[in-house]
Amino acid sequence: MLEERRIRTRTPEWRAIYDRIQVAMELTSRLNVLPFSDIESRKALLSELLGKPFPETATVHPPFYSTYGHGIELGDRTFVGQACSFLDLGGITIGDRAMIAPKVTLITEGHPVGPAERYEFITVAPIVIEADVWIGAAATILPGVRIGHDSVVGAGAVVAKDVPPLTVVSGPGYVERRHLEPVPASEL
Secondary structure, X not given: OOOOEEEEOOOHHHHHHHHHHHHHHHHHHHHOOOOOXXXXXXXXXXXXXXXXXXXXXOEEOOOEEEOOOOOEEEOOOOEEOOOEEEEOOOOEEEOOOOEEXXXXXXXXXXXXXXXXXXXXEEEEOOEEEOOXXXXXXXXXXXXXXXXXXXXXEOXXXXXXXXXXXXXXXXXXXXXXXXOOOOOOHHHO
């Protein structure tokens, strides 16, 4: 698992991130109303969203959703299907020739688990998808996960821990980690 970090809300750092999120939301809303055949405008908006030139050999089919944009790195010949959501504040790196099926969700952001801290911080951890990975339709990859090269994540899978290279994983997972303490009423 890749390391998680915390960003305190209600700070100048968070304000700058929040402002960038607003720009990313505007760009994706414009992207998602373009005619599908307008490939040049699509690539221009994706370049603006990513903050760098869109890779010449990559493909992203709209609709596409991103919360930040600048946290996404796409390898050569990467394919991203329709209706994918990349919550990329923690950083998403996708290797060469990776195939991301429709409705895949990559989540690098969250909140601390403890109720007393949930509104004080955003947690972020990167996702790394190595070369030649295939992620099936409607799979969800959670913060801090690395998917090893040439692996396959089955449709609908929820991936909460690293996947070794050359491995096939599938299915949703549920693991009870711990019990939480409620926030005292005096702190609400």
